[in-house]
Amino acid sequence: MSGMVEKRGLGTWLTHAGLIFGIAVICFPIWIAFVASTVTQDDLIRPPMPLLPGPHFLDNYLEALLTGGVAPVWQMLLNSLVMALGITIGKIIISLLSAYAIVYFKFRFRMLFFWLIFMTLMLPVEVRIVPTYEVVASLGLLNSYTGLILPLIASATATFLFRQLFMTIPDELTEAARVDGAGPVRFFIDILLPMSRTNIAALFVILFIYGWNQYLWPLLITTEPSMNTVIMGIKQMLPTGDQTVEWPVIMATAMLAMLPPVLVVIGMQKLFVKGLVESEK
Amino acid sequence: MEKRVVFDNRWLPYLLVAPQLLVTFVFFFWPAGQAIYQSAFIPDPFGLKTQFVGFGNFEYLFGNRYYRESFLTTAVFSVLVTISAMSFALWLAVLADRVIKGSSAYRTLLIWPYAVAPAIAGVLWLFMFNPFTGVIAWMLAHAGYVWNHNLDGGQAMALVVAASAWKQISYNFLFFLAGLQAIPKSVIEAAAIDGASFWRRFWTIVFPLLSPTTFFLLVVNIIYAFFDTFGVIHTITQGGPQQSTTILVYKVFADGFVGQDLGSSAAQSVVLLALVGILTVVQFRFIERRVHY
Numbered sequence: 001m002s003g004m005v006e007k008r009g010l011g012t013w014l015t016h017a018g019l020i021f022g023i024a025v026i027c028f029p030i031w032i033a034f035v036a037s038t039v040t041q042d043d044l045i046r047p048p049m050p051l052l053p054g055p056h057f058l059d060n061y062l063e064a065l066l067t068g069g070v071a072p073v074w075q076m077l078l079n080s081l082v083m084a085l086g087i088t089i090g091k092i093i094i095s096l097l098s099a100y101a102i103v104y105f106k107f108r109f110r111m112l113f114f115w116l117i118f119m120t121l122m123l124p125v126e127v128r129i130v131p132t133y134e135v136v137a138s139l140g141l142l143n144s145y146t147g148l149i150l151p152l153i154a155s156a157t158a159t160f161l162f163r164q165l166f167m168t169i170p171d172e173l174t175e176a177a178r179v180d181g182a183g184p185v186r187f188f189i190d191i192l193l194p195m196s197r198t199n200i201a202a203l204f205v206i207l208f209i210y211g212w213n214q215y216l217w218p219l220l221i222t223t224e225p226s227m228n229t230v231i232m233g234i235k236q237m238l239p240t241g242d243q244t245v246e247w248p249v250i251m252a253t254a255m256l257a258m259l260p261p262v263l264v265v266i267g268m269q270k271l272f273v274k275g276l277v278e279s280e281k
Numbered sequence: 282m283e284k285r286v287v288f289d290n291r292w293l294p295y296l297l298v299a300p301q302l303l304v305t306f307v308f309f310f311w312p313a314g315q316a317i318y319q320s321a322f323i324p325d326p327f328g329l330k331t332q333f334v335g336f337g338n339f340e341y342l343f344g345n346r347y348y349r350e351s352f353l354t355t356a357v358f359s360v361l362v363t364i365s366a367m368s369f370a371l372w373l374a375v376l377a378d379r380v381i382k383g384s385s386a387y388r389t390l391l392i393w394p395y396a397v398a399p400a401i402a403g404v405l406w407l408f409m410f411n412p413f414t415g416v417i418a419w420m421l422a423h424a425g426y427v428w429n430h431n432l433d434g435g436q437a438m439a440l441v442v443a444a445s446a447w448k449q450i451s452y453n454f455l456f457f458l459a460g461l462q463a464i465p466k467s468v469i470e471a472a473a474i475d476g477a478s479f480w481r482r483f484w485t486i487v488f489p490l491l492s493p494t495t496f497f498l499l500v501v502n503i504i505y506a507f508f509d510t511f512g513v514i515h516t517i518t519q520g521g522p523q524q525s526t527t528i529l530v531y532k533v534f535a536d537g538f539v540g541q542d543l544g545s546s547a548a549q550s551v552v553l554l555a556l557v558g559i560l561t562v563v564q565f566r567f568i569e570r571r572v573h574y
Contacts, residue, residue: 011479015379022373023390026450029405032416036408047419094301101297106287113298120309121561124508127530127553130537130546131312131319139307151308154301167284174286184288213398215512220538231398235516238404247408254404261396266389273455276395 036251037061044247056248064252069237071225073253079148079222080212080229081260086149087211088204091158096196099162100188104174121156125217133220143224152217157279158203165199166192202275205268209261230257313554319547338548347524348532348549355528358442359506366446367498370453375483377454378461388458395451399444400512406444407517430518434525437518441526444517445510453498460494461487500564507556529553 032051036044039054064073101107102114125132132151141147169192177187193200212231219232228236234253239245265272320338322331342348377387394402409417412429421428430437464487472482488495511530514520520527520535527535533553537546 011379015376016383018376019373019380019387022369022376023387026391026394026447029402029409029447032409033405045414047414047416049414049416049419051416094304097297098301101294103284104288105290105294105297107294110294113302116310117301117305120305124557127508127533127557128309128312128316128550129533130543130550131315132308133538134315135308135312150304154304154309159301171284171286174284178286184290184293187288209396213396213400215398215400215515216534219515231400231512234404235400238407238516247414250404251408254401258397258401261398262393265393265396269389269392272392276452276455277459 033251033254037248037255039248041246041248060248060252061256063246064249064256068249068253069233071228071233073230073233073256075226076228076230076233077256077260079145079227080231080257082145083148083214083218083229084208084211084260086145087152087214088207090149090153091155091207092200092203094153095155095158095162096193096200099159099166100192102159103163103166104184104187117154117159118156120154125152129216129220136221142221143227147221148218148227148229152211152214155207158207161199161203161279162196165196169195198271198274199278201268202271202278204275205264205272206275206279208264212261316547316550316554319543320551323544334544338544339552342545342548342552347527350524351527351529351532354438354524354526355507358438358445358510358526358528359503361438361442362445362449362506362510363499363502365442366449366502367453367495369446370450371457373450374454374457374461375487377458388455391454392451394448395455397448398512399448399510400516402444402448403441403513403516406440406447406513410440430522432522434522437522437526441510441513441517444513445506448513449502449505453502456494456498457491460491464490500560504557504560504564507560529556 032049035050035053037060038057039050040056043050043054066072066074068074068076098113098117102110136142136147136151139147141150173191174187177191182190214229215231218227218229219235222228222232225233230253234250234257237245237250237253321333321335323334323338373391377384377391380387397405407415409415410428410430412418412431415428418428428436430440468486468490469482472486477485507528508530510528511534514526514528514531515534518526520531529549530553533546533549536542536549540546
């Protein structure tokens with residue numbers, strides 16, 4: 001692909017050396033975390049810590065999963081999974097429906113609705129944190145999956161994306177469907193959904209990572225340990241002041257917490273890149 | 282931008298937009314309205330009733346030294362995160378663009394940190410730089426440099442910047458690489474035939490052609506540094522020492538939930554709302570322009 005430019009020996013070697021150096025810098029924190037999750041606390045509190053994995057992999061991961069911090073990690077992983085899937089599926093469904101209405105129907109207040117949805121782009125949860133908490137508390141949704149999921153579900157980005165996609169679908173298709181006697185519901189289920197399949201999948205990957213990695217919101221509204229998600233639960237295991245903590249267990253938890261989204265990115269790389277480029281944040 | 286063929290139905294479109302509108306009203310507009318309303322009141326010490334103060338909370342806010350310093354901290358933090366994450370990513374993308382064999386393997390190894398949560402990134406970097414046991418703190422100590430980000434504000438800032446930038450490199454890398462690969466190779470080859478060196482070609486041809494991507498990433502990185510780095514700050518420094526890493530988003534949280542100063546926190550939310558609004562408009566104007574390229 002790169003043709004005739006710069007193919008001389010030394011340049012190529014320097015390029016590879018640079019890339020390997022870059023990867024080493026980026027992977028170093030994870031390698032250290034992995035090593036720390038396979039040794040004992042004694043190995044870690046007397047520096048320097050070992051740079052190669054030890055034999056305590058199973059001990060540490062089992063302790064994290066079954067005992068953990070304030071709640072066992074298996075339970076926190078389960079909560080994270082429910083929250084991530086709830087946010088992902090919820091966002092996709094409500095955005096598909098509203099984008100369909102806005103593109104394929106003419107009705108009063110259509111543009112007003114569109115702008116109301118669009119404005120939510122400007123209001124990330126971190127910004128309106130106290131009043132959103134109060135609203136959710138007054139609805140009695142603290143420590144519930146509904147409270148974890150619903151406030152994060154409205155998404156102008158996804159609505160936008162589906163709107164763009166629907167605009168590119170040729171009108172002839174809609175006409176043909178109408179001639180065949182298909183109503184709006186039929187058209188949506190039989191034609192629009194199958195045509196949006198890859199876009200939905202790409203969005204699924206991005207939204208799953210977004211949902212899984214939520215931190216501040218679960219930190220505020222899950223006061224009961226049994227409702228903690230793993231990303232915020234790990235904060236509760238960290239030292240406050242001079243107390244010593246079980247670093248191997250914390251690092252095992254960190255590895256477990258990043259495993260699902262990392263697997264999604266690596267396993268579905270094509271969809272991930274597509275989703276990232278299309279949603280552009 | 283309008284469909285020629287549309288469906289006729291009296292109530293179906295309203296039913297279809299209802300779920301999203303409902304969620305938007307309950308969890309976006311109601312809280313945002315509350316923030317604006319609360320920002321004009323202060324509660325009495327017993328929390329029994331509130332007193333209208335108009336713009337009093339805002340006057341108090343901008344008269345407050347810590348709040349003004351938090352603005353400066355946020356600016357320093359965002360600039361450092363953006364520059365370090367973007368320059369390192371651009372360097373890697375330029376290298377990856379030159380590679381013919383194994384480029385997809387490199388890409389896989391470089392993009393996965395995108396999936397790591399900011400809070401987890403914070404935990405990993407905190408562990409490496411832990412003043413007593415951290416592996417890098419230990420190395421620095423042996424090189425004669427004392428590391429303790431719990432005491433030294435500059436070191437604390439460096440650490441939260443490093444952790445935040447580390448997580449953002451993969452995103453920037455992907456977009457820079459896509460931008461580089463979209464540049465026609467013939468342009469670069471022509472310059473090479475004319476005898477332009479690699480760096481000369483980079484600064485006179487590649488970098489200018491890359492500017493749409495660079496501007497786009499600039500806005501995205503600033504928004505990331507402003508709002509998405511809460512987890513990094515909260516796990517590593519909690520805004521300390523002496524507020525040296527208290528960025529605006531962290532301060533809204535600290536004043537509202539830890540300090541229980543609701544009027545001030547609401548006023549801060551309103552200021553942030555205005556900031557996000559400006560950034561979003563900049564981002565959209567820019568994306569619009571890019572679409573018409």
